[in-house]
Ligand SMILES: Nc1ncnc2c1ncn2[C@@H]1O[C@H](COP(=O)(O)OP(=O)(O)OP(=O)(O)O)[C@@H](O)[C@H]1O
């Protein structure tokens with residue numbers, strides 16, 4: 152997955168020069184979008200950009216407003232390009248949360264140096280959290296259960312994780328036996344005042360190190376969850392946590408789509424039966440149509456190992472996605488865990504289903520490791536997807552039991 156950059160500005164020749172530097176920086180920016188100032192925040196909030204460069208207009212006030220809007224909805228590296236002869240303006244720009252100010256009279260040299268500096272800084276502090284979304288192909292596939300367990304395991308591997316419940320069912324508080332005092336709906340209701348502090352105060356901590364942002368318990372609050380609120384929540388979550396797990400609903404609602412477009416990896420959880428296959432196909436077709444990159448989507452076959460289920464290879468062929476992992480069917484342990492409000496990886500850590508989930512978390516971590524430079528000017532994203540030695544592929548499940 153190449154990193155994406157966004158250039159915002161109305162000055163065509165400066166935009167082009169910035170684009171050239173970014174594309175040829177050797178830092179792995181494979182896609183660069185260029186949009187006018189008026190298009191913000193539509194673009195900055197919809198897609199996750201690693202880098203945003205704003206070419207300031209002649210009228211500094213509108214430039215400052217744009218920078219403020221972008222910083223509010225995006226955790227990307229933010230650079231501003233402008234003239235360096237007004238020290239007060241430079242300071243005001245930096246006060247908007249801009250990472251560095253680039254003098255347009257020395258554009259190429261300054262921008263190149265700045266990109267390298269910021270990349271190194273960001274890798275070192277590791278603050279560019281990864282967003283992993285789980286969505287069910289059809290009802291009861293197990294996406295909420297898997298999301299809770301994955302969040303627990305990622306917190307164990309990386310000290311902490313965030314879990315955001317975007318579903319109408321809002322099951323996560325029950326699955327983790329937590330009593331949240333704030334929810335995603337409260338944050339969305341206060342979208343104009345939402346900042347890092349308010350976001351962190353809305354989370355409820357599970358003893359495993361998972362910070363849950365719960366879904367609204369009352370049905371009439373579900374409509375308060377907006378795409379803008381979700382984009383802002385995810386930008387803040389990404390800036391605070393190394394991993395953010397999303398429990399997603401069907402992709403048809405706009406706030407779900409906003410979240411799916413932000414995710415670095417989408418796990419489509421399915422059962423190996425015809426209904427699940429049919430709905431998985433519909434989901435994939437829709438995601439493709441709305442612009443969710445196919446290389447971000449992986450399948451997870453849940454409740455694997457039941458009699459008469461569809462052959463996994465045929466399912467992969469029909470869907471055209473790799474099944475990253477197979478989680479065995481274990482109703483007894485899953486029911487016990489659900490009814491106790493303790494994720495199965497904590498309740499029965501040695502069970503086959505828990506060991507399988509540990510492998511899934513390891514695969515997700517390997518896939519989503521922060522960008523490492525391989526010395527050849529191209530990014531290296533770590534282990535490949537369907538390595539049978541890493542994945543509990545069907546033939547290995549039997550060995551687990
Ligand atoms: N691997 C498994 N083995 C046995 N039972 C499982 C497994 N995974 C999930 N379940 C059970 O399947 C049921 C549905 O799970 P869950 O609520 O997580 O599904 P979901 O995809 O989130 O559903 P919905 O789309 O309705 O929100 C639960 O009773 C859960 O305990």
Ligand SMILES: [Mg+2]
Nearest residue numbers: 294295318322
């Ligand atoms: Mg669910």
